[in-house]
Amino acid sequence: MTIKAIPAAPADRPRAAASFDVLPQALERWNPAIRAAAEDEPNTISILDPIGYDPWTGEGVTAKRISGILRGMGGADVTVNVNSPGGDMFEGLAIYNLLREYKGSVTIKVLGIAASAASVIAMAGDQVQVARSGFLMIHNCWSWAVGNRHAFREFADTLEPFDQAMADIYAARTGDPIEKMAELMDAESWIGGSAAVEQGFADSLLPSDSVKESAKAGTAAQIAAHRLDVILAKQGMPRSERRSLIQDIKSGTPSAAGGDKPGAVPPDTPSAIAPDLTASLNGAQEILNSLKGA
Structure with missing residues (x-):
């Protein structure tokens, strides 16, 4: 053509x-x-x-x-x-x-x-x-x-x-x-x-x-990260922030979580994120555990 x-x-x-x-x-x-x-x-x-x-x-x-x-x-x-x-x-x-x-x-x-x-x-x-x-x-x-x-x-x-x-x-x-x-x-x-x-x-x-x-397209952690990425995107979080948050969850960085426990979602989530992001993340606990355990 x-x-x-x-x-x-x-x-x-x-x-x-x-x-x-x-x-x-x-x-x-x-x-x-x-x-x-x-x-x-x-x-x-x-x-x-x-x-x-x-x-x-x-x-x-x-x-x-x-x-x-x-x-x-x-x-x-x-x-x-x-x-x-x-x-x-x-x-x-x-x-x-x-x-x-x-x-x-x-x-x-x-x-x-x-x-x-x-x-x-x-x-x-x-x-x-x-x-x-x-x-x-x-x-x-x-x-x-x-x-x-x-x-x-x-x-x-x-x-x-x-x-x-x-x-x-x-x-x-x-x-x-x-x-x-x-x-x-x-x-x-x-x-x-x-x-x-x-x-x-x-x-x-x-x-x-x-x-x-392909069953080899991604590890369990990568598949979980993709699922969480979808949730965060639908909540209105920009791509760079999604990647940063997922990486912090995987590494268990307390500062990224904003609380005492790695991966915990802070009550004062930044205004750039949709207000109901905390509820969405809490509903994805299985995904978070998969990432933190990777």
Whole structure:
């Protein structure tokens, strides 16, 4: 499929007081265990985590990492396996540009979900294949911000070029008007595998035997951390704070808990967190115990 030239994505990040984040609904529906059936194929890039730098692990799916991998492939054809809930839209657009500019042929395989920033990356393929049970999820930029009313007005204006760039990318892939893509983004649309092919987001469905659910996708502690991450995201806690809190719980840091017992939730939870966060955490005691015991 020949894709028309895409206008350059915005070169600047949003204001320092704001950051992109994973949409909680996407994080909740993401199954990290979904993998390619053949994981040892040559010239393959795996995007199987949230997009952007992960302060918890010190890793993450970043443009810097993808750029390094592509340089090492020397222009050979590449397959990119995707199962990601999205994340940092700036990183997603940067990775998209890297893949579009790559000299070799790029085949994108959506194994599970490609949501938000990951759906933008999926559009970079010369060929895009999606699992019949897979999903693309497209929406407007979703982020966190702090500041007064003037800062928020300016921040909304800062986000608009990113939304326009995404709509243009989807329109270029599907051949539909940008206005239609903007409507789908406004509606936070989940597009199943067959529908993605019918609407032009993908070229074909993946064979059913090309996807598997791996029991080795994560340790018990990692699975528990993911479950807790979903709870915290739904309560309105930014990604960086979620990672920091989970790490503190694992290490049993009393200062992070704000009480005498490691992992205890303080009564004076910071105002940046939803008021009912304490109740949610208390309801996830099994998860906390799993993490503290890891």
